[in-house]
């Protein structure tokens with residue numbers, strides 16, 4: 001892997017996290033340049049969510065270092081948290097607030113004034129197509145609406161780095177377009193984005209960089225053109241298949257179903 005000197009938004013080195021006998025993240029190296037849109041890809045159980053939880057300080061690592069915009073997460077976790085916006089895989093929202101109140105609350109928690117928090121909440125409700133639902137309690141939100149509210153909440157303090165763990169999960173086709181456009185606009189404004197997704201077309205369309213993880217190790221990472229060139233293929237999907245393997249055929253299995261008819 002080529003080492004470059006460009007300034008990094010996220011610099012992870014030797015990151016390790018064990019759950020009992022299982023090493024979920026295994027000496028991980030990760031370099032996300034400032035302003036990159038980084039697709040963090042890998043199969044189920046590869047260690048993506050665990051890595052993101054380590055970045056946000058939800059878990060303490062067993063070894064390794066995490067730096068966000070040059071700040072060491074071990075030394076200045078609060079400062080790092082302030083620079084990050086996070087949409088976790090498992091959402092935990094306040095059910096008894098309205099969407100509008102929830103966003104305003106998140107803004108206040110990040111130190112915004114009441115009027116600033118309200119103004120941003122309003123703008124984010126519109127941007128995530130939740131305006132009509134702004135006065136409804138979170139408990140009344142559908143799964144996709146919750147996901148969109150969580151995305152809005154992650155952006156309320158205008159973080160320089162946004163981590164999104166499968167933000168498209170459960171979102172309808174129209175809303176996928178809304179969220180995709182929102183992320184593209186953030187990226188154009190210089191926000192660094194790390195996105196995990198199993199939808200490789202979305203990654204291919206949005207990302208400037210990608211990293212592919214398996215068994216807690218980064219198999220390869222870099223700018224998309226560099227990855228495709230290195231693996232002598234023409235798409236991110238093909239890079240992924242080369243490193244991880246193509247989906248298995250089901251033809252040979254399901255024998256207990258017999259032949260139809």
Ligand SMILES: Nc1ncnc2c1ncn2[C@@H]1O[C@H](COP(=O)(O)OP(=O)(O)OP(=O)(O)O)[C@@H](O)[C@H]1O
Pocket residue numbers: 019022024042043044045046047048049050051089
């Ligand atoms: N709290 C936990 N306790 C024990 N094992 C865990 C825990 N969280 C994750 N693991 C294990 O760590 C490994 C990595 O899990 P992780 O959730 O990071 O994968 P992932 O890449 O996010 O997968 P997915 O695509 O399914 O979301 C898996 O083997 C998983 O079973």
Ligand SMILES: [Mg+2]
Pocket residue numbers: 048049050089165
């Ligand atoms: Mg996950």
